[in-house]
Amino acid sequence: MDFPESSGCLDDSQVRAALDWLAAYHAYFWEQPSAPAGLQEQGSYWYLDTRRDEFAQIGRSWSDLKAVADKIDARLKTSNNEFMTCIHGDMKSENLLFTSDGRRCAAYDFQYTGRSYGVRDIAYLFASSVDSSDLDSRADDYLAHYHSALAARLAEVKGQAAAAEAIARYHPAVMRRHFDLALLDYVRFMAGWGMWGSGCDWATRRARALLGQGVEQLLRE
Template sequence: MPPPVLQVDWANKLQSHFQGAPILGVKSRPIGSLWAGYGGVSSLQVQLKDQSAPVALIVKDVRPPRGSGVSHERKVASYRVEEYFYKNIAPDLISATGLGIPRPLAIESAPTGFQFVLTDLRTEYPHPAPDSLDGKQVRAVLSWLATYHAYFWEQPTPAGLQQQGSYWYLDTRREEFAQMGRSWGDLKEVAEEVDQRLKSPGKSEFMTCIHGDVKNENLLFSADGTRCAAYDFQYTGRSYGVRDVVYLFASSVDSSDLDEREDEYLSYYHAELLDRLATSRGAAGVEAAARYRPDVMRRHFDLALLDYVRFMAGWGMWGSGVDWAVRRTRALIPRVNQLLQQQQQQQQ
């Protein structure tokens, strides 16, 4: 059951954010609920004096139920990360990159939960993503990811973000790990080492901050489909950038498309990332781009794919690219030791 709608005097609450433009009225409409009953999402239409069109905002109200355990703590911690992201990261990130990301207007937290008042991306990105992205849309998301990853590339992970990006990393998914069936025994046997190699403890080379939950439900597209925007930054944090790419493919790209175009898509992401590094980071970016060879990216991608399918093997298989992900993982398992050895050599 969704939480009850909160009665808020939005005009009074938001007036300080529109100095010099009196608010004549605000219309609020519920548009969705958060995962596992942790709150809801509403749209606001803020009518200002002497302006014909209202200002469109989104309100994300997080009201966690009473609970305990790893899953509950993971969710609550993720909203603290999102609060930190919007307060401390998003403004400068948007200014530097122009990425489609909600701009924070008012961010509040209390013992009972969190409230995010954000710009409504739908004014510039009116089209929700389909269950399976087409080629133009895939490239739009890969360009967005390349820009996002380049911004954080080989920089210290901000303390308020996830020190392990993504929501499926092994340390908080032990229950799912225990539920992996016998058919995935070979993958389970190497899962711990795959996890360690993805963590790359003590090393910053090739590390960045990932979005951590890049799926069709968290994406919007421009009218022509060439640009995208992303939201839900609960799991953004330290990892290899291709971890986002693996999740995007497995969750939101049709398996038949990936069977034919996986290499094409990966090459496109790699080229976009190297371009962003070279153009936005100066000499250091050019040097970093030269080190991030296609074979290095592919090894990270394969390890991230093994890790994600490990999670799905215990949690449940889903996504438009799941058949591709399973086939590719089955094909990787016979040479996983070679991948791990190569990764170990890189990290020494």
């Protein structure tokens, strides 16, 4: 099967294919107690422990995000295994291959794979590889697509009864809270390293809206 390399901004079919791939990948490792041998304990390349130099570079315009960054980081790497999985850690268009019709994909470059909430991959995918105007109208639909695909894949991996119990706990409101935390965490990295990506405008607008509402509830739940 031919999988041409992706380039730049993903179209609607490609975004959904990437979310389907992530749902299958996350379901396979869902709520395992630790990362498989050889993988880093915390997934992604931007987590705060390794990005203190960039953290120090965050300017005054993002001081409110800087003030809560450590709390967000702690919430994302909670020792509680509930909802944890293995993430790809660098889920951008340059690391994806698609069939010619854009309906199936494969991923490569697993250098930053490790444990986290699966939506951390989605926050990065959106910010790096989906046009901001598409996210303005489709972000909620894309998150719902992922949730449905995850439920279906969990049923295949765990069986119907166990999957039903897992997805009842991981209802859409929980998923969205985790996504918002992951998005804030990634924007924190960009605020110190440099803003980039086709979805960057949407991501920064969303982050500022969340900060304006206060993040206390996200951190408590």
